[in-house]
Amino acid sequence: MAQQIELSHHIQDHQLGQRLDQAIAELFPDYSRSRIKTWIQAGQVRLDGEVMDKPRHKVMGGEAIQIQAEVEDDNRWIPQDIPLDIVYEDDDLLVINKPAGLVVHPGAGCPDGTILNGLLYLYPEIGDVPRAGIVHRLDKDTTGLMVVAKTIPAQTRLVRALQKRKITREYEAIAIGNMTGGGLVDKPISRHSTKRTHMAVHELGKPAITHYRVAEHFRGHTRLRLRLETGRTHQIRVHMAYLNHPLVGDPLYGGKAKPPRQADDVLVQGLRQFKRQALHAAMLRLDHPVTGEQMEWHAPVPGDMVALTELLRDDQAKYGEEDY
Template identity: 55%
Template sequence: MTAIRHEAEVPLSAAGRRFDQTLAEMFPDYSRSRLTAWVKAGAVTLDGAVAPPRQLLHGGEQVRLEAELEAEVASQPEAIALTIVHEDEHVLVLDKPAGLVVHPGAGNPTGTLLNALLHHDPILAELPRAGIVHRLDKDTSGLMVVAKTLPAMTALVDMLSRHDVERQYAAVVLGTLVAGGTVDEPIGRHMGDRLRQAVRDEEDGKRAVTHYRLRERFRAHTLLQCNLETGRTHQIRVHMAHIHHPLVGDPLYGGGLRLPKRATPELTDALRGFRRQALHAERLSFTHPVSGELLSFEAAPPADFEALMVALRDDLAANGADED
């Protein structure tokens, strides 16, 4: 546990407002629920006395906070290798491999990125979700940013909500597109399958926007660059399937096997052996939450993705542009 101590004066503008509401504004690094718990436990005093959370303020009172930051995460640390791209006192950027689940959950109580982070830096147990502010699907590879302090976590969550974090992906989809575009369709839980998301109407779904541009065309597949304007669960996978170009290998959204005529043996093997969605988070850019420096990182696709690209290119060279 980490001991914390803060002293501050209630602003005059807070006159007539509740104690707990004002505390959340005075100490934004801590959640409102945590501050309220500290108030009830007597760890926060108002002019030297314990006060109830709903007490109305006059402005000018002295607030003193003395508390212990207890562990927010109950999971156990595990020695799982991580590929660290950048690390400083406040943030950590990593290149997540395909196959690694981000959070413990049903069916995956251990062996997750969260467990690995707790082993890498035990102090992360004091942060909600061990500092994880966004996620990648289990079988999506690539870059993620993790907060190492509460101020950094608050700032990063705010940046993500304002869409101020640039996230760029490489995706291999079925079919041959002739141009890029934008999918602006709300996404929500699938009505008949709790494991899936789906395009829904505005009342049932949350706004989701994916921009995509053509990077390479093959005989029956296309390599796309996808940039997220929003960050919904399975967003790229759902949007690409919605426009009838699901990701290669996607088990949930229809990325089944499609072999062009006269496919080379190497391409046949590569497509049959690619048993995850062909999606890689290749670029991540954001403003450092403390220094204000613009940080930008890139991660090359993993070996299986690269092998698929080589097979697609070789097949195109061997057969020409026309599938038929």
């Protein structure tokens, strides 16, 4: 059965020069670019009140977008019995410790088997909440804490708190290279101009701020503690790569293994076999959306990052400071 939808937004300034279908896909990530292209070609998209039927039309920024279209009921969003590590739950929200390899939300190339499908299985009523209560996402291979709203009022308030930067999220990471001290990266981020799956620092992108401090030095690597002010896609990964210190194992942003000089085979193999970005959402702090009580959760660093850290410590103890 078809569902009538009406969507409206404004093209953002940082989208200057983007194709119309690309810009709309960024504004409405719940809908695929191919579906949006079909809507445009069918004359169901208006730009500043004028029907626009060319997906390749280049936008200027500031235009009003109106979409009136039909979508078939999305049978991808089906309940599935997927184990979820729930570390806290009450009537209004729950906090999940996400493992590596689990996608948060269905999308292109991953129609099911996600946290969202698992939430619908455990809490059928959460289907009435936008995005099944998901307030923020973690990348597929990033581990750690994320909050989910169980009711519409809780979801509305948590999203507002996130937008106002009132939710604190801290991460553990292992970066390539020797970082001598902490700092701040305040660089806007947008979709990469040619690589659809990548993000990049771009002066016309959305504001993005990452705080970081050095937690531990190794030869040729640094363990970091990071805090997000904003929540852009791949933000930590992009900002660390921008500093020329990509995260170990990051397949998109240059995290190829770089063993220090004279490293033992066990460390060399440990680095080469670490096939995901070494990034973990370790702490989450927020005010409860109903009671107002400040709440805080911590998730231990997962075993693969702990094991790699121990290898780096052993190497540091054996060879000392020579690579600094």
